[in-house]
Amino acid sequence: MTDTTLTHLPALPDTPFLPTEKKLGLYPVVDTLSWIERLLEAGVTTIQLRIKDQPDTEVEEIIQQAIELGKRFNARLFINDYWRLAVKHQAYGVHLGQEDLLTADLKAIHQAGLRLGVSTHDDEELALAIAVRPSYIALGHIFPTQTKDMPSAPQGVAELKRHVATIPDYPTVAIGGISIDRVPEVLACGVGSIAVVSAITKAPDWRQATAELLRLIEHEER
Numbered sequence: 001m002t003d004t005t006l007t008h009l010p011a012l013p014d015t016p017f018l019p020t021e022k023k024l025g026l027y028p029v030v031d032t033l034s035w036i037e038r039l040l041e042a043g044v045t046t047i048q049l050r051i052k053d054q055p056d057t058e059v060e061e062i063i064q065q066a067i068e069l070g071k072r073f074n075a076r077l078f079i080n081d082y083w084r085l086a087v088k089h090q091a092y093g094v095h096l097g098q099e100d101l102l103t104a105d106l107k108a109i110h111q112a113g114l115r116l117g118v119s120t121h122d123d124e125e126l127a128l129a130i131a132v133r134p135s136y137i138a139l140g141h142i143f144p145t146q147t148k149d150m151p152s153a154p155q156g157v158a159e160l161k162r163h164v165a166t167i168p169d170y171p172t173v174a175i176g177g178i179s180i181d182r183v184p185e186v187l188a189c190g191v192g193s194i195a196v197v198s199a200i201t202k203a204p205d206w207r208q209a210t211a212e213l214l215r216l217i218e219h220e221e222r
């Protein structure tokens with residue numbers, strides 16, 4: 001992402017996106033309604049539905065039901081990518097990547113009262129995210145991940161700490177390759193939230209993994 005990309009951003013809202021909690025805590029990113037339901041029942045309060053590359057017509061029903069579940073459990077449910085459907089069905093929030101920022105109608109998302117989370121992977125992407133004034137900023141990928149092909153190298157904890165220190169007032173989310181045993185060193189960087197996929201969905205016992213992640217991220221003194 002170059003400086004010129006800043007000038008390619010579509011029209012930005014006049015005010016920041018609605019705030020969210022500074023510490024969003026454990027933030028599972030999952031791709032089915034059943035994962036959403038079982039994790040909300042297990043006590044998760046921040047969660048994302050991430051379905052990739054399907055036509056809107058294929059996912060609208062699932063997205064609508066996920067949003068209803070989020071409301072029923074009074075949880076912060078973010079929809080990845082499908083911002084039009086998230087606006088249509090009044091999700092709590094939307095998560096967008098850098099490329100999405102160039103094409104999404106940010107004013108429409110803002111006007112509809114949805115929170116916005118934005119992905120970043122380096123200094124330039126962070127500068128662009130700050131220009132958008134989203135509700136939270138995600139920083140990734142911290143460690144190697146099997147879940148998604150990444151074009152860049154992992155940023156590691158030293159970069160994570162440096163990035164978090166440049167945005168002390170922002171809610172931040174660390175993502176990418178974060179296993180249970182790595183949680184303490186990630187939290188030590190000052191992030192308010194840790195997003196995980198495989199630490200839960202590939203755990204031998206997802207219930208136990210979720211309980212342990214909730215304890216480490218939300219219940220331990222820090």
Ligand SMILES: Cc1ncc(COP(=O)(O)OP(=O)(O)O)c(N)n1
Pocket residue numbers: 027029048050080081095096097098100117118119138139140148173175195
């Ligand atoms: C919390 C969180 N952080 C980063 C991402 C990655 O989003 P994006 O860059 O849009 O890539 P895809 O997830 O769409 O492949 C995320 N989803 N959630």
Ligand SMILES: Cc1nc(C(=O)O)sc1CCOP(=O)(O)O
Pocket residue numbers: 029119120139140141142144145146147148175176177178195196197198199
């Ligand atoms: C969806 C996603 N986005 C990333 C980013 O860095 O933007 S890393 C990632 C995958 C995270 O999965 P896991 O916890 O299994 O490593």
Ligand SMILES: [Mg+2]
Pocket residue numbers: 080081095096097100
């Ligand atoms: Mg995306």
